[in-house]
Amino acid sequence: MGLIEAIIxxxxxxxxPLLLAATGELVTERSGVLNLGVEGMMIVGAxxxxxxxxxxxxxxxxxLCGIAAGVLMSLIFALMTLGLAVNQVATGLALTILGIGxxxxxxxxxxxxxxxxxxxxxxxxxxxxxxxxxxxxxxDAFVYLSLALVIGVWFFLYKTRxxxxxxxxxxxxxxxxxxxxxxxxxRLYAVMFGGACAGLAGAYLPLAYTPFFIPGMTAxxxxxxxxLVVFASWLxxxxxxxxxxxxxxxxxxxxxxxxxxxxPSQLMSALxxxxxxxxxxxxxxxxxxxxxxxxxxxxVFVPDR
Amino acid sequence: xxxxxEKRAERSSTIALVSPLIAIxxxxxxxxxxxxxxxxxxxxxxxxxxxxPLVDSYSLQEIAVKATPLVMIAIGLSLCYLANAWxxxxxxxxxxGAVAGSWLAVKTNGTEAGPWVLPAMLLLGAIxxxxxxxxxxxxxxxxxxxxxxxSLMLVYVADxxxxxxxxxxxxxxxxxxxxxxxxxxxxxxxxxxxxxxRLHLGGxxxxxxxxxxxxxxxxxxxxxxxxxxxxxxRAARFGGFNSNQLILLTFAISGALAGxxxxxxxxxxxxxxQPGISPGYGFTAIIVAFLGRLNPVGILIAGLFLxxxxxxxxxAQIAMKIPLDVTKVFQGILLFFVLAxxxxxxxxxKLIFASPKVSRGAH
Numbered sequence: 001m002g003l004i005e006a007i008i009x010x011x012x013x014x015x016x017p018l019l020l021a022a023t024g025e026l027v028t029e030r031s032g033v034l035n036l037g038v039e040g041m042m043i044v045g046a047x048x049x050x051x052x053x054x055x056x057x058x059x060x061x062x063x064l065c066g067i068a069a070g071v072l073m074s075l076i077f078a079l080m081t082l083g084l085a086v087n088q089v090a091t092g093l094a095l096t097i098l099g100i101g102x103x104x105x106x107x108x109x110x111x112x113x114x115x116x117x118x119x120x121x122x123x124x125x126x127x128x129x130x131x132x133x134x135x136x137x138x139x140d141a142f143v144y145l146s147l148a149l150v151i152g153v154w155f156f157l158y159k160t161r162x163x164x165x166x167x168x169x170x171x172x173x174x175x176x177x178x179x180x181x182x183x184x185x186x187r188l189y190a191v192m193f194g195g196a197c198a199g200l201a202g203a204y205l206p207l208a209y210t211p212f213f214i215p216g217m218t219a220x221x222x223x224x225x226x227x228l229v230v231f232a233s234w235l236x237x238x239x240x241x242x243x244x245x246x247x248x249x250x251x252x253x254x255x256x257x258x259x260x261x262x263x264p265s266q267l268m269s270a271l272x273x274x275x276x277x278x279x280x281x282x283x284x285x286x287x288x289x290x291x292x293x294x295x296x297x298x299x300v301f302v303p304d305r
Numbered sequence: 306x307x308x309x310x311e312k313r314a315e316r317s318s319t320i321a322l323v324s325p326l327i328a329i330x331x332x333x334x335x336x337x338x339x340x341x342x343x344x345x346x347x348x349x350x351x352x353x354x355x356x357x358p359l360v361d362s363y364s365l366q367e368i369a370v371k372a373t374p375l376v377m378i379a380i381g382l383s384l385c386y387l388a389n390a391w392x393x394x395x396x397x398x399x400x401x402g403a404v405a406g407s408w409l410a411v412k413t414n415g416t417e418a419g420p421w422v423l424p425a426m427l428l429l430g431a432i433x434x435x436x437x438x439x440x441x442x443x444x445x446x447x448x449x450x451x452x453x454x455x456s457l458m459l460v461y462v463a464d465x466x467x468x469x470x471x472x473x474x475x476x477x478x479x480x481x482x483x484x485x486x487x488x489x490x491x492x493x494x495x496x497x498x499x500x501x502x503r504l505h506l507g508g509x510x511x512x513x514x515x516x517x518x519x520x521x522x523x524x525x526x527x528x529x530x531x532x533x534x535x536x537x538x539r540a541a542r543f544g545g546f547n548s549n550q551l552i553l554l555t556f557a558i559s560g561a562l563a564g565x566x567x568x569x570x571x572x573x574x575x576x577x578x579q580p581g582i583s584p585g586y587g588f589t590a591i592i593v594a595f596l597g598r599l600n601p602v603g604i605l606i607a608g609l610f611l612x613x614x615x616x617x618x619x620x621a622q623i624a625m626k627i628p629l630d631v632t633k634v635f636q637g638i639l640l641f642f643v644l645a646x647x648x649x650x651x652x653x654x655k656l657i658f659a660s661p662k663v664s665r666g667a668h
Binding site (some may be wrong): 284 | 393441457458461465586631633634636637641650652
């Protein structure tokens with residue numbers, strides 16, 4: 001296997017959790033809800049996903065546990081922000097603080113255990129195609145699932161009626177409500193979808209990326225996913241580009257450390273975070289003449305009756 | 306039948322007063338359930354958490370020591386949050402303050418430097434923290450980049466910078482390869498208040514900060530502007546207040562306070578620069594700020610309470626083998642309940658019996 005092929009495979013794997021989490025958050029934000037708790041939902045998803053897989057011996061059950069954990073976490077968020085009209089920024093922070101504690105508590109008994117990671121696909125004939133076979137047909141199933149998810153979300157948002165209604169709720173909740181759409185219920189579903197994606201993204205880390213659980217293993221990926229949604233201007237297509245760019249930065253710094261470039265390893269490790277800051281600045285700066293964010297993003301909605 | 310939220314005609318001052326207490330009460334109930342699930346006796350676990358640290362003088366001093374950084378950081382954060390500027394990177398500003406101040410301690414280590422070293426270190430810490438906080442603030446004001454995400458990203462960067470320094474250029478040559486600087490000289494150390502005790506000068510500084518915060522918010526025009534910009538942005542624009550300038554100001558103040566808290570922690574209880582100097586003070590301070598209702602005196606009380614949970618958590622780990630993560634869970638749940646109870650100041654629940662279908666879409 002050539003070096004370039006190896007790097008591309010590594011980038012695909014590193015980008016997948018970012019893409020999964022960011023896709024979920026994109027749908028949540030398009031409905032008008034800013035859930036800053038992605039990191040918290042991911043880390044609980046990682047602990048529960050690993051626990052499920054370790055106890056059952058099945059990667060699929062592990063992934064389902066991760067999804068369930070993410071959904072449960074997002075329901076706490078929904079109860080607070082939709083049910084009680086609490087500030088979304090503060091609630092998202094609380095969700096992350098709670099998630100870090102919970103994952104430590106849940107994951108404590110799994111630290112040091114190992115599982116066999118999600119298998120890489122092997123389709124006879126296709127995976128063996130030189131150069132592109134391994135990339136297109138030889139990664140673990142989650143990689144392709146995440147891409148299918150983005151396409152599905154794009155189709156849903158732009159080609160279906162419920163998708164249009166969801167975007168309406170995110171752009172002007174008062175009008176959507178006046179037209180008779182149940183804004184809070186739409187947002188509840190969107191938040192739950194975000195939770196499911198974040199939980200799966202978290203579970204991907206111990207199930208496929210590194211086959212063990214360590215506390216805090218999400219290492220800020222949830223926050224980077226939030227930044228990716230901004231980077232993508234809330235458009236699913238650009239999300240893919242953004243996620244793969246960030247995956248590339250992550251892999252680049254790992255390889256550079258391995259090659260012993262004369263730069264402190266800490267500087268290389270800081271690259272994804274610095275890149276996030278720089279990208280946010282460039283993107284926000286380039287956006288002249290109004291923002292592309294959903295107009296009602298982050299605002300509280302209490303329907304008057 | 307349906308339970309719905311309804312806006313109150315005016316904010317309820319009764320609930321405003323009791324809501325933190327209700328939140329703490331609900332958190333204690335939830336924690337009891339959690340302890341029971343972990344197979345521990347809830348009553349004795351709560352006693353170890355919240356009563357035992359209050360009965361011996363060592364723990365009492367330790368609570369004040371832990372509350373010092375929490376209160377200092379939270380006062381700064383409360384200014385940001387009042388002005389609707391979301392600084393959540395106080396942890397990073399804390400670390401950079403510690404690094405900036407430690408620079409002088411490392412440079413003067415083993416020299417004949419006089420008692421000017423400590424004040425200069427505190428100043429450097431404050432400047433370092435303020436400059437670091439200004440990065441996200443400037444990105445916000447100048448380019449419109451979300452200060453929430455940028456300030457948080459810089460926490461990871463600060464953490465890595467500190468790690469690099471204590472493993473590389475600043476490592477103690479006599480430190481057996483441990484990632485730490487040499488022990489600071491006495492002139493570079495925050496003095497303790499009582500000989501042989503743990504309580505140090507930082508506690509006094511924290512009290513001064515509380516006082517200054519109260520004066521700033523209650524007695525000055527700047528404080529008034531900060532509150533108006535957050536509570537009524539439109540009114541603030543009509544009043545001619547410069548909200549960008551206030552974002553820069555509140556970020557700078559909160560960064561300076563977090564940075565000074567960082568160098569006090571390093572030059573005080575820790576005594577040298579090393580990784581892991583903060584058990585998440587910058588994040589816990591967010592909870593302190595909200596539990597204290599973004600009010601300086603409230604923050605002082607909330608800071609002492611959350612410091613108690615740190616000490617209680619350590620004691621519960623030793624005495625009852627309760628994992629330290631329980632403390633984080635506790636803090637997260639507490640923040641949830643605080644926010645939920647605060648919501649009832651502005652809203653109330655109402656039971657609706659009629660079918661909502663009739664009224665839908667007909668305003």
